[in-house]
Amino acid sequence: MFGNLPYPAMSNFQSASMNNQTESIALPTSATHPDTSGALWVRLRQRLLRHARMMVFEPALAEDLVQESLVAVLEKPEAHRGEASLMTWAVAILKHKIADWYRSPHQRRRSWVETDGDDADADPTEGLYDEQGSYKEVVPSWQQPEKQETQRQMMSVMEACLKRLPSQTGRVFMMREWLGFETTEICERLSLSAENCRMILHRARMGLRQCMMSQGHTTGGLQ
């Protein structure tokens, strides 16, 4: 999906973070876009930053990627009316920027340098199964989030749970599910074996599943 994009300008990644400039960027005053207010801009930036920080190590780099995304939004504000579509659009731009960064040659060397210590090897399925490999406890059926409010609650819980995963595990999950990378590409970019990649994704999903269940928002009646 992002395969043919040219790399964006990467040269300023090492430069000082531009995070203080956001609020001072002149907002478009076009009558076609009355919702763009300072408060909206701050919310937008905060949301993008939250996602960017899950994906890249260096805080300054996350700031830069967000900044570039916001500039792209600012360049064409009239195309997107309303806060919801603006947010969605801005997040899509940020995803492209992060995907490009993961595919850039700079990235490869430092992709797996930081470890989580013992956490990286933690198996969230430990204690879940008996000796035959069957679930020790009955697995409840989850409520399907049809209402918007339920979806919000579940998403909020999932984002919080993502942060509780070992950071590399969370990052691989996000590369796969959020950025939409194929597993073969993730393995290659992060120099992981296919088996290792599979295990990390499995642990991420099972870890999320257990964390989300422990928060109680997801369980319906037992079947």
Next chain:
Amino acid sequence: MTLLHSCQKAAELLSQSLDEPLDMVDKLRLRMHLSMCGNCRNVQEQLNLIHKMGGQIGTIDVCNDSGEPPLPHGDPVR
């Protein structure tokens, strides 16, 4: 072909199937196991939902852009 009795192995295959096509044997074993195991069908539903929600991160407003999403209790995932 041996039957797949282990829910643990089934969960691994369920996860794998979200990322790549399973080979014929694994696919059949998994299908047979699921037909007999309600627990694993529920896990399948949960993993599918997590898979779907993963792609929607950022497009659903979680009402709390000011800081950490709320997580009132529970230990960190191990």
